[in-house]
Amino acid sequence: MGHFLFNFILFIFLWASPLAHSRTTPYTTPKTTLLNVATSIQKTYQVLNFKQQQHKSSFSPSSSLASASLSMQLHSRASLHKPSHADYKSLTLARLARDSARVNSIVTQLDPNFNVEKLSGPIISGTSQGSGEYFSRIGIGEPPSQAYMVLDTGSDISWVQCAPCADCYHQADPIFEPASSASYAPLTCEAAQCKWLDQSQCHNGNCLYEVSYGDGSYTVGDFVTETVTIGATSVRNIAIGCGHNNEGLFVGAAGLLGLGGGPLSFPAQLNSTSFSYCLVDRDSDLVSTIEFDSPFSRDAVTAPLRRNPELSTFYYVGLTGISVGGELLPIPETSFEVDPTGSGGIIVDSGTAVTRLQSNVYNLVRDAFKRGTKDLPATNDVSLFDTCYDLSSKTSVEVPTVAFHFGEGKGLVLPAKNYLVPVDSVGTFCFAFAPTMSSLSIIGNIQQQGTRVSFDLGRSIVGFSPNSC
Numbered sequence: 001m002g003h004f005l006f007n008f009i010l011f012i013f014l015w016a017s018p019l020a021h022s023r024t025t026p027y028t029t030p031k032t033t034l035l036n037v038a039t040s041i042q043k044t045y046q047v048l049n050f051k052q053q054q055h056k057s058s059f060s061p062s063s064s065l066a067s068a069s070l071s072m073q074l075h076s077r078a079s080l081h082k083p084s085h086a087d088y089k090s091l092t093l094a095r096l097a098r099d100s101a102r103v104n105s106i107v108t109q110l111d112p113n114f115n116v117e118k119l120s121g122p123i124i125s126g127t128s129q130g131s132g133e134y135f136s137r138i139g140i141g142e143p144p145s146q147a148y149m150v151l152d153t154g155s156d157i158s159w160v161q162c163a164p165c166a167d168c169y170h171q172a173d174p175i176f177e178p179a180s181s182a183s184y185a186p187l188t189c190e191a192a193q194c195k196w197l198d199q200s201q202c203h204n205g206n207c208l209y210e211v212s213y214g215d216g217s218y219t220v221g222d223f224v225t226e227t228v229t230i231g232a233t234s235v236r237n238i239a240i241g242c243g244h245n246n247e248g249l250f251v252g253a254a255g256l257l258g259l260g261g262g263p264l265s266f267p268a269q270l271n272s273t274s275f276s277y278c279l280v281d282r283d284s285d286l287v288s289t290i291e292f293d294s295p296f297s298r299d300a301v302t303a304p305l306r307r308n309p310e311l312s313t314f315y316y317v318g319l320t321g322i323s324v325g326g327e328l329l330p331i332p333e334t335s336f337e338v339d340p341t342g343s344g345g346i347i348v349d350s351g352t353a354v355t356r357l358q359s360n361v362y363n364l365v366r367d368a369f370k371r372g373t374k375d376l377p378a379t380n381d382v383s384l385f386d387t388c389y390d391l392s393s394k395t396s397v398e399v400p401t402v403a404f405h406f407g408e409g410k411g412l413v414l415p416a417k418n419y420l421v422p423v424d425s426v427g428t429f430c431f432a433f434a435p436t437m438s439s440l441s442i443i444g445n446i447q448q449q450g451t452r453v454s455f456d457l458g459r460s461i462v463g464f465s466p467n468s469c
């Protein structure tokens with residue numbers, strides 16, 4: 001009844017308000033969106049058969065957008081690291097297991113007592129193939145050694161595996177050799193960069209770092225400065241970890257590039273006032289870019305970029321609502337706000353795959369989606385996903401549109417393939433959102449695919465430009 005009244009008032013408002021004609025108000029979001037089932041299924045076969053790319057010289061010249069901007073190529077994991085899975089279902093299960101480990105490591109940074117997400121079912125082989133779905137290649141040292149780095153907006157410290165290894169996991173490129181770099185310089189314990197570390201130690205006056213990712217992964221070693229080369233540009237004195245003891249799920253990459261909001265992050269050390277990335281479809285071998293100090297696209301949907309006083313790393317976004325099928329859901333706005341103790345809020349994360357929402361919010365979104373898909377044949381749950389369909393007899397389907405809203409009539413309409421995803425190659429598709437027991441919500445990379453996500457650090461704005469990889 002309350003719902004009816006709400007709609008009725010909305011109707012009056014729409015009828016009366018000239019604003020209602022703005023394309024971006026939630027009230028005029030299209031009701032349905034087309035999902036090309038056949039194309040999605042075709043990609044599930046392709047991803048298992050990519051030829052491993054040889055990126056001998058994968059540097060793109062500095063972007064012409066602005067003289068000061070730095071640009072580097074960005075690759076999906078699948079395009080670099082051939083998945084050794086028999087089928088797409090097993091690849092999906094491995095990805096989801098990694099994703100739960102990722103979410104646990106994010107959430108426990110703010111709430112050590114968090115009851116971690118556990119997936120039911122057997123241990124999935126292939127999980128150990130490594131975390132991080134997107135990689136970039138950079139040069140480290142002088143002369144530069146090439147290294148694939150996992151891009152991570154959920155952490156600040158960049159590091160590479162370093163010789164001599166007490167314990168290094170397998171990587172594609174040779175291990176970085178400090179002795180062959182003229183620019184390698186250990187940081188002393190008195191250096192400002194050393195003092196910014198959460199976990200540091202002193203050994204003979206030199207700074208040692210340690211990062212643990214909460215899922216059992218960690219890296220330990222010397223904290224040093226090095227020259228980092230991006231495209232044709234070399235930047236000196238970037239503080240990075242030279243990891244001699246590295247354990248975990250980073251297989252394939254030489255290390256990690258920390259893109260978080262803290263003072264040690266890569267953008268902060270470049271003195272960048274902005275950066276942006278565009279995540280290609282994770283089942284594609286297309287190449288996109290990550291750019292520093294390039295201008296905002298004019299068609300970007302913008303939202304306030306917020307910070308958590310308790311933790312500078314994460315990029316929180318001023319989400320105000322979610323609509324499904326063109327209708328804004330009755331979600332309390334406080335569901336997405338950071339409270340004074342640092343709990344709650346919603347972050348944009350490059351490393352989490354599936355968007356996590358507080359259970360009550362998730363239930364509203366899921367139920368609305370189900371109401372709009374009553375005519376689609378439902379099927380069993382798959383891992384994290386509780387809303388799945390058997391679309392094996394379809395080539396395309398109309399599904400309710402899902403959109404994020406940021407107030408002032410601004411909305412980001414998601415393409416259907418960013419929320420109804422194949423979990424196998426025989427036509428099972430699932431609604432790719434999941435509930436979390438944490439108060440922290442996360443906008444994941446499945447929902448960001450194909451969208452350029454820009455962080456204007458100076459003006460505190462997040463921008464989303466659809467279809468701009």
Ligand SMILES: *[C@@H]1O[C@H](CO)[C@@H](O)[C@H](O)[C@H]1NC(C)=O
Pocket residue numbers: 235236269270271
């Ligand atoms: C960033 O700014 C600091 C302080 O002004 C300066 O010392 C440093 O060289 C700058 N780094 C780069 C990469 O421009």
